Amino acid sequence: xxxxxxxxxxLSNPRFFEQKSxxxxxxxxxxxxxxxxxxxxxxxxxxHAPPETDFQKGQIAKGENYEGYPYVMLDFPKRFSRExxxxxxxxxxxxxxxxxxxxxxxxxxxxxxxxxEREYDALCDFELRFGIDDAWDWRERASIPISPENKAxxxxxxxxxxxxxxxxxxxxxxxxxxxxxxxxxFYQSVKPVLRK
Numbered sequence: 688x689x690x691x692x693x694x695x696x697x698l699s700n701p702r703f704f705e706q707k708s709x710x711x712x713x714x715x716x717x718x719x720x721x722x723x724x725x726x727x728x729x730x731x732x733x734x735h736a737p738p739e740t741d742f743q744k745g746q747i748a749k750g751e752n753y754e755g756y757p758y759v760m761l762d763f764p765k766r767f768s769r770e771x772x773x774x775x776x777x778x779x780x781x782x783x784x785x786x787x788x789x790x791x792x793x794x795x796x797x798x799x800x801x802x803x804e805r806e807y808d809a810l811c812d813f814e815l816r817f818g819i820d821d822a823w824d825w826r827e828r829a830s831i832p833i834s835p836e837n838k839a840x841x842x843x844x845x846x847x848x849x850x851x852x853x854x855x856x857x858x859x860x861x862x863x864x865x866x867x868x869x870x871x872x873f874y875q876s877v878k879p880v881l882r883k
Contacts, residue, residue: 818850
């Protein structure tokens with residue numbers, strides 16, 4: 688198997704790797720600013736969160752291969768245990784999009800589902816998506832729009848998790864303040880689902 692000329696050009700170009708490294712560091716910085724933005728607006732006492740949920744530190748991670756593409760992500764606030772999952776995941780998936788999500792599973796799920804059903808019509812105003820089939824799948828086909836047309840289809844689904852998300856194009860990164868404001872807006876839009 689021979690390398691194609693464009694592959695050799697890519698592998699020979701240190702500038703590409705330097706740019707990727709700089710962009711990754713900027714993404715990690717953005718995730719820290721999103722964590723700070725959430726920290727400024729989230730009141731743990733208002734939320735039906737599992738005990739021992741981390742509302743202070745969170746975790747920023749990066750990887751090289753989600754469906755063949757690198758990513759940088761933040762889980763904050765977060766709680767992962769055998770009994771429950773409660774996290775806001777902010778994920779930049781190279782070549783695809785910036786995603787804000789809340790992932791919920793475990794013992795408190797009936798409470799969150801009840802809130803979700805009650806708030807469904809209001810959620811339709813925020814261009815959110817509803818995760819289906821696999822809570823850890825970030826591809827667009829693993830979600831459907833939260834819209835009036837999809838209400839019956841979404842509310843009749845029985846799955847062991849609730850995942851709400853907002854997808855934004857990579858171009859949102861051109862305005863860091865807008866990206867941070869979108870994170871705040873996402874939290875405010877889904878907060879009624881998480882209330883006690």
